[in-house]
Structures are given as structure tokens and as C-alpha cells.
Amino acid sequence: MIEKLNEKIKKTGAPIVVGLDPTLAHVPSHVCEKAFSEYGNTLEGAGEAVWQFNKAIVDAVYDLIPAVKPQIAMYEQFGIPGLVAFKKTVDYCHEKGLIVIGDVKRGDIGSTCEAYAAGHIGRVKVGDKEYCPFDEDFITVNPYLGSDGIKPFLNACRDNDRGIFVLVKTSNPSSGELQDLVCGEKTIYETVGAMVDQWGSGLMKGDYSEVGAVVGATYPEMGKALRAVMPRACILVPGYGAQGGKGADLVHFFNSDGLGAIINSSRGIIAAYKNEKYASYGEAAFADASRAAVLDMKEDIASALA
Amino acid sequence: MIEKLNEKIKKTGAPIVVGLDPTLAHVPSHVCEKAFSEYGNTLEGAGEAVWQFNKAIVDAVYDLIPAVKPQIAMYEQFGIPGLVAFKKTVDYCHEKGLIVIGDVKRGDIGSTCEAYAAGHIGRVKVGDKEYCPFDEDFITVNPYLGSDGIKPFLNACRDNDRGIFVLVKTSNPSSGELQDLVCGEKTIYETVGAMVDQWGSGLMKGDYSEVGAVVGATYPEMGKALRAVMPRACILVPGYGAQGGKGADLVHFFNSDGLGAIINSSRGIIAAYKNEKYASYGEAAFADASRAAVLDMKEDIASALA
Numbered sequence: 001m002i003e004k005l006n007e008k009i010k011k012t013g014a015p016i017v018v019g020l021d022p023t024l025a026h027v028p029s030h031v032c033e034k035a036f037s038e039y040g041n042t043l044e045g046a047g048e049a050v051w052q053f054n055k056a057i058v059d060a061v062y063d064l065i066p067a068v069k070p071q072i073a074m075y076e077q078f079g080i081p082g083l084v085a086f087k088k089t090v091d092y093c094h095e096k097g098l099i100v101i102g103d104v105k106r107g108d109i110g111s112t113c114e115a116y117a118a119g120h121i122g123r124v125k126v127g128d129k130e131y132c133p134f135d136e137d138f139i140t141v142n143p144y145l146g147s148d149g150i151k152p153f154l155n156a157c158r159d160n161d162r163g164i165f166v167l168v169k170t171s172n173p174s175s176g177e178l179q180d181l182v183c184g185e186k187t188i189y190e191t192v193g194a195m196v197d198q199w200g201s202g203l204m205k206g207d208y209s210e211v212g213a214v215v216g217a218t219y220p221e222m223g224k225a226l227r228a229v230m231p232r233a234c235i236l237v238p239g240y241g242a243q244g245g246k247g248a249d250l251v252h253f254f255n256s257d258g259l260g261a262i263i264n265s266s267r268g269i270i271a272a273y274k275n276e277k278y279a280s281y282g283e284a285a286f287a288d289a290s291r292a293a294v295l296d297m298k299e300d301i302a303s304a305l306a
Numbered sequence: 307m308i309e310k311l312n313e314k315i316k317k318t319g320a321p322i323v324v325g326l327d328p329t330l331a332h333v334p335s336h337v338c339e340k341a342f343s344e345y346g347n348t349l350e351g352a353g354e355a356v357w358q359f360n361k362a363i364v365d366a367v368y369d370l371i372p373a374v375k376p377q378i379a380m381y382e383q384f385g386i387p388g389l390v391a392f393k394k395t396v397d398y399c400h401e402k403g404l405i406v407i408g409d410v411k412r413g414d415i416g417s418t419c420e421a422y423a424a425g426h427i428g429r430v431k432v433g434d435k436e437y438c439p440f441d442e443d444f445i446t447v448n449p450y451l452g453s454d455g456i457k458p459f460l461n462a463c464r465d466n467d468r469g470i471f472v473l474v475k476t477s478n479p480s481s482g483e484l485q486d487l488v489c490g491e492k493t494i495y496e497t498v499g500a501m502v503d504q505w506g507s508g509l510m511k512g513d514y515s516e517v518g519a520v521v522g523a524t525y526p527e528m529g530k531a532l533r534a535v536m537p538r539a540c541i542l543v544p545g546y547g548a549q550g551g552k553g554a555d556l557v558h559f560f561n562s563d564g565l566g567a568i569i570n571s572s573r574g575i576i577a578a579y580k581n582e583k584y585a586s587y588g589e590a591a592f593a594d595a596s597r598a599a600v601l602d603m604k605e606d607i608a609s610a611l612a
Binding site: 024041073077111134167192 | 327329330338342347348349351352377379380382383384385386388389390393411412413414415416417418419421422424425426430431432433434435437439440448449450451452453454455473476477478479480481482483484485487488489490494497498501
């Protein structure tokens with residue numbers, strides 16, 4: 001799957017992923033009102049509002065970008081109807097030719113980890129039938145449980161041509177409480193980075209591995225260090241835009257081939273119509289504002305990399 | 307919620323939680339066949355089989371135990387229909403008076419973490435209405451992202467009388483790859499243990515905090531050390547039974563008041579009918595085998611604590 005992602009990055013010229021992380025506060029009132037008039041102020045109504053919002057944004061930007069990253073928490077908060085909207089979004093993005101990175105940050109052990117792998121990037125058997133329940137192309141995973149919590153995902157990647165991004169250094173202010181602790185000669189994030197390199201060594205596809213890493217745009221120096229620790233990993237970089245990361249901060253996340261990183265923006269794109277810069281689009285044309293924000297982000301990153 | 311859990315532990319005399327973690331391989335063939343004949347070999351069929359299996363076990367053991375711990379991965383693997391079975395299980399366990407610990411191991415940051423908290427132990431607003439989507443009493447959470455990934459859960463605990471169990475030292479063989487690393491004078495698991503104590507200090511209910519910890523039965527010495535680091539935390543202890551932990555290993559997880567720990571068994575209870583010891587029950591009476599296994603586990607732990 002990493003080869004397909006790299007091909008699409010080259011084709012679009014955009015190492016960009018749009019984070020489909022809607023809260024109801026992001027959804028324009030006319031979209032909410034329509035959904036609520038049909039389903040009431042219910043979880044079903046919320047799921048419908050989020051799905052219609054996503055669909056409009058995907059329709060407006062799908063030709064510009066290689067991938068989307070729906071954050072499952074934003075759907076899970078609405079219970080079953082929210083997860084129905086998540087699944088509809090995954091399927092629709094596939095229809096539009098987009099790669100889907102499920103931002104699920106799952107992590108568990110043994111048969112439990114196998115179950116997460118089956119549900120998201122694998123297959124589950126029911127009698128003589130097999131299903132791909134959520135069917136993302138990549139998912140994010142948490143390394144705190146060690147190799148036992150990663151190997152079932154590696155197997156699923158191998159068997160189903162999928163990939164994972166392992167949390168290494170997250171973009172939030174308190175990420176250092178554990179991740180920056182120094183054990184022997186290395187920080188925890190460097191230790192996890194070395195594990196990512198090792199886990200990925202058996203899953204090479206071309207110059208890159210199916211095992212990528214999450215490193216926040218808010219920590220550019222650590223990104224530079226980790227780039228060297230994990231030369232074959234694609235780095236998924238959250239924290240651009242709303243969290244403070246800028247194009248110029250991102251140069252060292254990339255390899256010299258221009259690949260090796262994909263930058264996520266969520267609120268900066270999906271709620272662009274609320275940003276003064278794009279206010280002229282108005283609420284009704286929220287998806288056009290998102291398209292303009294993607295084009296600006298593409299330009300920002302391209303000029304930083306030039 | 308921790309006070310309610312402690313009251314129920316005292317009332318039942320059983321510091322035991324039954325892990326409702328079914329795979330289809332655990333479900334007796336007559337239960338599967340009935341579900342598949344109604345819904346086909348589909349994800350809906352799998353969800354129905356798992357739900358009927360859970361219901362029979364809950365009916366057989368609910369009067370003996372304070373709590374259950376459904377592992378959401380086992381449901382998520384069947385997609386939406388699996389999660390419908392999870393939700394039915396949570397609601398049914400509440401009807402039977404059981405406390406429900408959602409083993410979800412979620413962890414994320416900022417608004418994303420708030421969304422997980424809302425979906426599992428909080429409330430979500432849709433227009434003028436509020437909902438408790440999955441509505442567990444406690445959930446397990448992952449600390450790798452630091453305080454930013456925990457504080458939204460603490461707020462939800464405070465606002466909704468709920469609790470969390472933070473992963474500290476997990477029961478699996480490779481848990482030490484990160485958790486046992488020594489940073490300065492402390493291991494990572496001791497560092498996280500100290501954080502658990504601090505996070506819990508503002509959420510005391512009686513002698514215990516709403517912020518508990520997960521420490522595997524397979525590491526009794528570390529359990530003893532962590533008991534001292536987190537005197538006010540209830541320790542959720544996986545790894546008993548199928549993973550190798552025994553009653554005698556568990557003594558030091560408890561405080562001198564006889565509280566402070568709750569021991570989980572999953573396969574050892576729900577698949578007891580497959581164990582030679584309970585084979586005489588036969589597949590048809592699988593739930594009675596589970597009841598017998600709970601009674602034996604209760605006896606094992608009581609005699610270890612005596």
C-alpha cells in the first residue's frame with residue numbers, strides 16, 4: 001500500500017492528507033438542520049450531518065490529494081450511528097480513488113490485537129465467508145505494549161497489502177512526559193523509532209516500508225533526528241496549521257527523493273470557511289473554501305521543499 | 307464509580323471481573339448455528355452469535371461478580387454489527403446490575419480525546435439533546451501521549467461519576483520493551499504509576515480514586531512495587547488463568563483493607579466448557595461451566611488472600 005501512496009503523492013504533487021475529523025461545531029448550520037429535520041436531534045442525525053459534510057468536502061478536494069485521514073474518535077462519539085458515518089466515509093473515499101488512513105490509534109495484545117487488525121486492515125471469517133469490516137488502507141497504532149501489540153498488525157499488512165503508522169512522537173504539548181524520557185543513550189521516541197525501522201524491515205515495498213511513523217510537525221528537530229533513525233519509514237505528520245506547524249518546519253521530515261512524509265491538516269482544511277482568510281466563500285460554499293485551503297497548503301509545502 | 311465497585315466487591319466477596327471477549331471459536335456451535343440460520347454467515351450473524359453467547363454467560367454469573375469487562379476489539383472485528391453486540395452487552399449487563407469496564411485502551415489528544423471520553427464515559431450533545439453513546443462505567447486508556455491524552459478522561463470521570471484504568475504494566479511477554487526501560491531512577495511503568503497517582507489525587511471517592519491502573523498478573527513483583535507507588539488506585543489485573551497468573555501471585559496487588567485490586571479472567575471463564583476440568587458440562591451447558599469456573603476462581607483468590 002505504501003507504493004500506491006507514494007505513486008499518488010507523485011501524481012498529485014501533494015504530500016498532503018486531509019483529516020476528516022468533524023465535530024458538529026465544524027458542520028455548517030444548513031447541513032446540520034437538513035440532517036436533524038430528517039432524523040431529529042439524534043445520534044442518527046449527527047451521523048448524517050457528519051457524513052454529508054464529509055461527502056461535500058471529499059467531492060471538492062479528491063482530485064488534489066492522495067489520501068484522507070478520518071479520525072475515528074470523532075465518529076465513535078456518536079455511538080453506532082457515528083461509526084456508520086465513519087464506514088460510509090471510508091467507502092466513499094475509496095470510490096473517489098483516495099487512500100484512507102484510519103486514525104484509530106489502536107493497540108492491544110495477542111488475539112485482541114489480531115481482532116483490531118482483522119476489523120480495520122484485515123479480514124474476518126464468519127462461517128465460510130470473509131469480510132473486511134472497516135477496510136482502511138492504513139491505520140495508526142500505539143506502541144506502548146511492545147512488539148506483541150504490533151506483530152498482529154504486521155501480519156495483516158503482509159496478508160492484505162496494507163500499512164500502519166506507529167505513534168512515535170506525537171504533536172501535543174505533553175507528549176514529552178513519556179516520549180522524551182532518556183533511557184540509556186536514547187529517548188523513548190528514538191527507541192520506538194528504531195523499533196519502527198526494525199518492524200518495517202520485513203515489509204519493504206520499493207524504497208519504503210509498510211510500517212510508517214507518526215511524528216508531530218510541532219517538533220521539527222525531533223523530526224530531523226527521527227528521519228535518520230527510520231530512513232525507510234513514511235512519516236505521517238500531524239500538527240500542521242491549527243496546531244502551529246508551518247511548511248518551513250517540515251523540510252527535514254522528507255527524504256532527498258521528495259518522499260518519506262505526508263502532512264496532515266484537519267481543521268485547517270475542513271473548517272476553512274470559518275477562517276478569516278476564506279470567509280468570503282461563506283458557509284454555503286464551505287467545500288470550496290476547503291479546496292482553496294488545500295491549494296494553499298500544497299503551495300506552502302511545495303515552496304518549503306523547493 | 308469506584309465506591310460502587312468497591313461496595314459490590316465487598317457484597318459479592320469476589321474481587322473478580324469476567325472478561326467478555328468472545329471470538330467465534332469460543333461460541334458453542336449450536337449458538338452459532340442458530341444465529342447464522344437467522345442472519346446468514348454475515349457480520350450480523352456473528353454479532354448475534356456473540357450477543358447470545360454473552361447473554362447466556364451473564365445470566366449464569368451475574369449474581370456472583372461485581373463487574374464485567376467486554377473487550378471492544380472482539381466486537382469491532384465484526385464492524386458495525388459487532389459494535390451493536392457490544393452496546394447490547396453493555397446495556398444488558400447494566401440491567402443485571404453489573405458494573406461495566408469497557409476495555410477500549412483509547413488514547414488521543416485534545417478534542418479527539420474529548421470525543422472518546424464523550425462516546426464511552428461521557429455525554430455528547432446533538433442540538434438540544436444529550437446522549438451517552440456506549441455508556442460504560444469505566445474504560446481502560448493508554449498513557450503514551452502524556453497528560454493531554456488523559457485529562458479529557460479525568461474531566462469526563464468528574465462530570466459523570468465514572469472511572470478509568472490507565473495501562474501501566476501490561477500482562478504480555480513483550481510489555482517490557484518500553485515499559486521496563488529505566489529513565490533516571492525509575493522505570494517507565496513506575497513513572498506512569500506515579501502519574502496515575504497524581505492524576506487520581508483530584509478524583510478521590512472514599513479511600514480510592516476514580517483513576518485506576520492496569521498491571522498484569524504475570525508480573526507479581528512489579529505489582530507489589532506499583533501497589534506502593536499508587537496506594538489509592540484500584541488495580542485491574544489481567545493475565546489470570548489462561549495467561550498463566552495464579553491466585554497466589556496476586557496477594558500483593560491488594561491493599562490491607564482487602565480492596566485495591568480486581569482480577570480479570572476472560573477465556574478461563576467464558577470458554578470454561580472447553581477446559582477438561584469442566585468438560586462434563588458439555589457444550590450445551592456452557593454457561594453453567596462458566597458459573598463453576600467463576601466459583602473456583604473466587605475460591606482460589608479468597609484462599610490466597612486468607
